[in-house]
Amino acid sequence: MRYDDATRNTVGCFTVTQSATPYTSDGLSVSGYTHAIIYAAANTGAGETITLEIEDSADNSSFAATTCPSILIDESSGLVSKSFHIKSESVRQYIRLKATLAGGAVLHGAGYVLMNQAQSNATPPTSQF
Numbered sequence: 001m002r003y004d005d006a007t008r009n010t011v012g013c014f015t016v017t018q019s020a021t022p023y024t025s026d027g028l029s030v031s032g033y034t035h036a037i038i039y040a041a042a043n044t045g046a047g048e049t050i051t052l053e054i055e056d057s058a059d060n061s062s063f064a065a066t067t068c069p070s071i072l073i074d075e076s077s078g079l080v081s082k083s084f085h086i087k088s089e090s091v092r093q094y095i096r097l098k099a100t101l102a103g104g105a106v107l108h109g110a111g112y113v114l115m116n117q118a119q120s121n122a123t124p125p126t127s128q129f
Contacts, residue, residue: 010114027060027094039083048105056091
C-alpha cells in the first residue's frame with residue numbers, strides 16, 4: 001500500500017496537552033478526502049488506562065460520538081501507538097480525537113493522514129469503520 005504522494009495526501013500532527021482529560025484534538029475537515037487515519041502514542045502504567053474515541057461534527061463546533069469502535073489501552077501497556085482507519089463517507093465533515101485518561105496515563109502525541117484514493121497509487125486501508 002502506498003499513500004505517500006505529498007501533493008495528493010495530507011499528513012499532520014495535533015497539539016497534545018498531556019494532562020487534559022478528556023483530551024480533544026482540533027476538528028479536522030475530511031472534505032475532499034476518501035480516507036483518514038488518526039493515530040495516537042500513549043503510555044500506561046499500573047492502574048492507568050486510556051480510552052480513545054473518534055467524534056464528528058457538521059459545523060466544527062458541536063461534536064458527537066461516531067459508530068467507530070473505541071480503543072482501550074489497558075494498564076501497564078507501556079508505550080504504544082494506536083490508530084483509527086476511517087472512511088470519510090461514514091462521518092460528518094469534521095472529525096476529532098478524544099482521549100480519556102485515567103490514573104495518570106500519558107498521551108504523548110497524536111496526528112493524522114488524510115488520503116484520496118482516486119489520486120493515490122494504491123487501494124485504501126482494509127481496516128476501516
